[in-house]
Amino acid sequence: MAEVIVVGSRKAAGALVAEAIERLVAVQPDAVLGLATGDTPVPVYRALAERVRAGLDLSAVRGFALDEYVGIPVGHPQSYHSVIDAEVVVPLGLNPAAVHVPDGRSLGIETAGERYEAAILASGGIDLQILGIGTDGHIGFNEPGSSFASLTRVKTLTRQTREDNARFFDSVDEVPVHSITQGLGTILRARRLVLLAFGAAKAHAVAAAVEGPLTASVPASAIQLHPRATVVVDEEAASMLGELEYYRDAFENKPTWDPVIL
Numbered sequence: 001m002a003e004v005i006v007v008g009s010r011k012a013a014g015a016l017v018a019e020a021i022e023r024l025v026a027v028q029p030d031a032v033l034g035l036a037t038g039d040t041p042v043p044v045y046r047a048l049a050e051r052v053r054a055g056l057d058l059s060a061v062r063g064f065a066l067d068e069y070v071g072i073p074v075g076h077p078q079s080y081h082s083v084i085d086a087e088v089v090v091p092l093g094l095n096p097a098a099v100h101v102p103d104g105r106s107l108g109i110e111t112a113g114e115r116y117e118a119a120i121l122a123s124g125g126i127d128l129q130i131l132g133i134g135t136d137g138h139i140g141f142n143e144p145g146s147s148f149a150s151l152t153r154v155k156t157l158t159r160q161t162r163e164d165n166a167r168f169f170d171s172v173d174e175v176p177v178h179s180i181t182q183g184l185g186t187i188l189r190a191r192r193l194v195l196l197a198f199g200a201a202k203a204h205a206v207a208a209a210v211e212g213p214l215t216a217s218v219p220a221s222a223i224q225l226h227p228r229a230t231v232v233v234d235e236e237a238a239s240m241l242g243e244l245e246y247y248r249d250a251f252e253n254k255p256t257w258d259p260v261i262l
């Protein structure tokens with residue numbers, strides 16, 4: 001099962017994951033990160049940016065975004081190309097040529113998934129995949145029903161996801177209908193997974209992902225298949241977990257030889 005770590009704040013979560021990434025990069029300067037977008041990973045990127053300002057060198061780190069909207073101009077401020085550039089590449093001092101985002105342009109979309117998978121394989125694979133979780137239980141844009149074996153491909157967004165993401169656009173009608181996303185099979189190939197979730201709105205999805213039955217109806221439950229998955233949540237997002245006391249106990253008694261996340 002996933003290791004669950006309950007933290008006091010988003011900032012504490014960001015510090016914890018940034019610390020793990022710093023340790024990864026110390027032994028592997030060109031580590032490959034899987035990069036989530038949305039509000040959830042922002043504390044991780046902020047904490048890393050602080051470390052970069054303090055001297056941490058991430059210039060050899062490579063990255064693969066989880067997903068992108070289909071049919072949105074690359075330069076649109078809400079395209080994940082733009083978001084990854086503004087929130088990750090620039091503040092972390094990454095090499096833009098080493099950070100990949102799925103190609104959501106309509107022209108050639110039929111082969112975009114295959115091309116992305118080939119690029120991930122050519123990189124040697126993702127070392128640490130950062131994940132958020134949707135209120136409908138998605139990871140990446142793998143909406144309920146997604147195959148656990150799925151690879152990068154086009155998915156139609158649920159109405160729920162489009163409503164959740166409408167805050168980034170002028171209205172829900174502006175939110176693209178399609179996305180291109182790493183599949184659950186792609187995500188499961190990453191060497192380590194870190195899923196973050198904050199706030200009461202995520203509590204149900206977190207409990208279903210960590211403790212519910214393994215089901216394509218809750219795509220995030222796929223993390224139960226991964227041998228090295230860590231879930232970092234605040235108290236609100238943890239509030240519906242049935243085994244919460246056990247997770248706290250396990251973390252307090254974590255063997256000293258067993259590092260957090262890595």
Ligand code: PGA
Pocket residue numbers: 037038039040041132133134135138139140
């Ligand atoms: P959020 O989205 O981080 O903006 O809450 C998470 C997700 O949809 O995966």
